[in-house]
Amino acid sequence: MAGGGAGTSVLLRPPSVPATTAAGAWLRRLTSRAAAPYWQVAPLALVFAFFFLLPLAVTVAVSAWRYNEYSMTPALVGDNYAAVFSGCLTELPSLCLTFKTYLSTLKFCVLAWLLTLVLGFTVAYFLAFHVRSLTGQVVLFLVCTIPFWTSNVIRMISWVPLLGRNGLVNSVLLAAGVRREPFTWLLFSDFSVVLAFVHLYTMFMIVPIFNSMGRIDRALLEAARDAGASGWQTLWNVVVPLSKPGIVIGSIFVVTMVMGDYVTIGVMGGQQIASVGKVIQVQLSYLQFPLAAANAVVLLAAVLVVIATMTRLVDVRKEL
Amino acid sequence: MREGRPPAFYALAAVFGLFVLFLYGPMVTIIVLSFQGPTGGLTLPLHGVSVHWFVRLWDGLGVVDIWAAFGRSLRLGVVVMVLTVVISLLAGYAFRRGFRGASVVFYTAVASLIVPSIIVSLGIAVQFRLLDAAIAWIGGGLGLAAVTEGFTTSAGTFTSGLGAHLTWTLPFGLLIMFAVFNRFDPRYEEAARDLGATPWQTFRHVVLPLIAPSLVGIGLFGFTLSWDEAARSSQAFGSDQNTLPLELTGLTTTVTNPEIYALGTVTTTVSFAVILVSLLLFRTLRRR
Numbered sequence: 001m002a003g004g005g006a007g008t009s010v011l012l013r014p015p016s017v018p019a020t021t022a023a024g025a026w027l028r029r030l031t032s033r034a035a036a037p038y039w040q041v042a043p044l045a046l047v048f049a050f051f052f053l054l055p056l057a058v059t060v061a062v063s064a065w066r067y068n069e070y071s072m073t074p075a076l077v078g079d080n081y082a083a084v085f086s087g088c089l090t091e092l093p094s095l096c097l098t099f100k101t102y103l104s105t106l107k108f109c110v111l112a113w114l115l116t117l118v119l120g121f122t123v124a125y126f127l128a129f130h131v132r133s134l135t136g137q138v139v140l141f142l143v144c145t146i147p148f149w150t151s152n153v154i155r156m157i158s159w160v161p162l163l164g165r166n167g168l169v170n171s172v173l174l175a176a177g178v179r180r181e182p183f184t185w186l187l188f189s190d191f192s193v194v195l196a197f198v199h200l201y202t203m204f205m206i207v208p209i210f211n212s213m214g215r216i217d218r219a220l221l222e223a224a225r226d227a228g229a230s231g232w233q234t235l236w237n238v239v240v241p242l243s244k245p246g247i248v249i250g251s252i253f254v255v256t257m258v259m260g261d262y263v264t265i266g267v268m269g270g271q272q273i274a275s276v277g278k279v280i281q282v283q284l285s286y287l288q289f290p291l292a293a294a295n296a297v298v299l300l301a302a303v304l305v306v307i308a309t310m311t312r313l314v315d316v317r318k319e320l
Numbered sequence: 321m322r323e324g325r326p327p328a329f330y331a332l333a334a335v336f337g338l339f340v341l342f343l344y345g346p347m348v349t350i351i352v353l354s355f356q357g358p359t360g361g362l363t364l365p366l367h368g369v370s371v372h373w374f375v376r377l378w379d380g381l382g383v384v385d386i387w388a389a390f391g392r393s394l395r396l397g398v399v400v401m402v403l404t405v406v407i408s409l410l411a412g413y414a415f416r417r418g419f420r421g422a423s424v425v426f427y428t429a430v431a432s433l434i435v436p437s438i439i440v441s442l443g444i445a446v447q448f449r450l451l452d453a454a455i456a457w458i459g460g461g462l463g464l465a466a467v468t469e470g471f472t473t474s475a476g477t478f479t480s481g482l483g484a485h486l487t488w489t490l491p492f493g494l495l496i497m498f499a500v501f502n503r504f505d506p507r508y509e510e511a512a513r514d515l516g517a518t519p520w521q522t523f524r525h526v527v528l529p530l531i532a533p534s535l536v537g538i539g540l541f542g543f544t545l546s547w548d549e550a551a552r553s554s555q556a557f558g559s560d561q562n563t564l565p566l567e568l569t570g571l572t573t574t575v576t577n578p579e580i581y582a583l584g585t586v587t588t589t590v591s592f593a594v595i596l597v598s599l600l601l602f603r604t605l606r607r608r
Contacts (some may be wrong), residue, residue, distance in 0.1 A: 007481060014353075025479040036413075036417065037413070037414035037415075037417040037419035038414070038419055039416065040410040040411065040413045041410070041411050041414035041415070041419060041422075041425060042426065043406075043407045043410060043411070044407050044408070044410070044411040044429070044490060044494065045425055045428075046412075047407065047483065047486045047487065048425070048428045048429065048432060048487065048490070048492060050483065051440075051444060051480075051483030051486060051487050052428065052431075052432045052435075052440060052443075052487045053428065054443075054447060055440060055442075055443025055444045055446070055447045056435070056439070056440075056443050058443055058446050058447045058450065059439065059442060059443040059446060062446050077380070081368050096506035096575075119339065122332065122335050122336075123335070123336055123339055125332065126332040126333065126335065126336050127336075130325075130328070130329045130332055130333070142325065142599075143340060143343075144340075144343070146341075146595060147347070149343070149540065149541075149544040149545075149548075149591055149594075149595050150347070150544070150548065150587075150588050150591040150592070151547070151568070151584075151587050151588065152397070152548060152550065152564060152565075153548075153550055153565055153568045153569050153572070153592065154347070154568070154584040154587060154588055155346065157350065157572055157580065157581075157584065158347050158349060158350040158584070159344035159346050160362060160363075161346075161349050161350060161352075161353055161362060161364060162345075162346055162349060164362065164363055166361075167363050167365045168349070168363070168364055169366075171363075171364070185604075199342065199343070199346075202339075207408060217470045220449070231326075252434065253434070256434050256435075256436065259436060259438075260435075260436020260437060260438055260439065261436075261551070262438055262551070263550050263554075263569060265553050266569075267569065267572050271573060277436065277438040277551075280438050280439075280442060281438065281554065281555075284442060284445065284555055289442075289445075289446050289449070292442055293442065293446065295441050296439045296443075299436060299438075300435065300436075300437060300439055303434070303435065303436060307434065
């Protein structure tokens with residue numbers, strides 16, 4: 001994937017036919033070959049401008065507005081942010097609602113990140129270095145990616161018959177006499193939320209790490225072996241450092257998706273576990289748009305800090 | 321001569337096998353359970369085999385109009401697919417030639433992928449709310465009958481909803497186009513040009529056949545990502561315009577019988593049909 005010759009080209013002048021009128025010159029310029037990239041990228045740019053950048057700008061603006069039950073009015077006040085962080089300083093050392101929610105989200109981020117990283121790295125390593133034929137690689141890679149093209153919500157509820165109180169896992173444990181009472185923490189718990197994250201998002205680790213591993217010169221591995229490195233030494237000192245770009249890209253995907261998630265935490269947590277996304281959704285259902293917007297801005301800032309920290313570790317631009 | 325497999329291979333193959341089981345096992349379970357007998361419940365074992373729950377699903381699920389949502393998601397998915405392919409292809413061409421501001425557009429696309437969906441969804445909802453207020457104000461001021469009588473909102477499946485889905489599918493389409501043009505040999509086009517082909521002829525008879533398999537791939541992403549999208553859609557569709565994944569998310573808290581598995585099976589079947597057709601089309605186009 002390419003960064004696309006980022007911004008290096010200069011608008012070329014059209015072949016110099018003397019312009020008789022200003023309008024004629026404009027028309028010629030618009031239809032010239034040099035203008036082509038601009039109208040070609042226009043639909044994409046317009047979609048992002050109108051459905052992504054403008055909504056973000058509106059969110060930031062509205063987060064400083066006043067509101068009541070019926071309407072919102074343009075203003076420039078910090079009330080909504082004060083509401084988001086209400087009690088966060090005065091109640092210390094006990095945590096306010098916002099801090100508690102972020103702490104819970106942080107816990108899910110760390111767990112999901114660690115598990116998807118270890119699992120994703122192992123699977124990518126197997127595909128890249130142990131599957132020898134290209135066809136084999138393509139087929140097994142497809143096997144890993146096909147679930148990505150099916151519904152996340154269905155993949156979540158598909159755990160219900162396995163993990164429920166009367167589910168498969170508990171039935172087997174009871175029948176085998178391992179347990180007298182069924183486990184109740186298997187479903188609608190922190191456990192099932194993390195399990196669903198690993199189930200849904202490991203793909204986002206496999207793809208970029210596999211991509212990075214594909215670029216590793218196989219001669220380096222031989223050189224390491226010839227120099228007397230053990231299998232683990234080669235893995236840790238050669239493969240891991242060279243896979244770092246893929247690891248970072250995958251990590252950014254997984255961590256940001258968990259940070260903003262509310263569907264998975266909602267469904268797998270039985271609507272009982274707090275998340276920032278859930279807070280925003282509830283506020284929206286009460287039409288508290290400015291308050292929800294303030295929460296969204298805080299979340300966005302948190303996401304940006306995380307990304308900035310991670311990209312410090314690697315120059316992502318070189319990898320695309 | 322091939323080397324023998326190192327011991328690590330078998331350990332890794334076992335992990336991979338378990339991972340595949342972990343990926344597909346639960347999905348297989350709910351497909352099996354959707355054929356649960358009429359007296360059966362949400363968990364194994366099966367109390368007989370029947371299509372009872374599919375019949376009930378066919379009759380609709382009472383409160384929610386599931387088939388309206390089904391149709392809406394299907395139509396939207398097709399529109400998103402077509403637009404994603406066309407817009408990504410055009411943009412791919414633009415990035416190949418280069419233009420001022422290319423890196424800004426590129427980073428915006430990547431940001432659209434990474435910014436949490438709930439924020440994008442909220443932004444679009446608020447934006448259309450303000451837009452509605454503006455339309456009502458201007459229309460009222462001008463005394464336009466279309467606005468003063470019966471205008472409620474400009475948000476809907478094919479306005480705000482379509483936009484929300486495109487912010488999710490287009491980054492994937494664009495990244496695939498980058499991968500395509502990175503590996504594309506420009507000498508094919510030069511040859512065509514030397515033989516006197518117009519730019520359109522070069523595209524139609526040289527470039528398009530070569531990149532067609534990848535365009536099928538973009539279409540696959542476009543349809544399936546739209547068909548399954550829940551997080552970004554949640555606030556961006558007008559009221560009573562729910563998509564299938566949104567209805568499904570709602571049903572997870574209310575439905576307590578295998579109807580929801582039957583719905584899951586139907587949805588997954590649509591996904592798998594699309595994936596299968598795409599892969600076959602991909603192979604056929606590649607062979608040519």
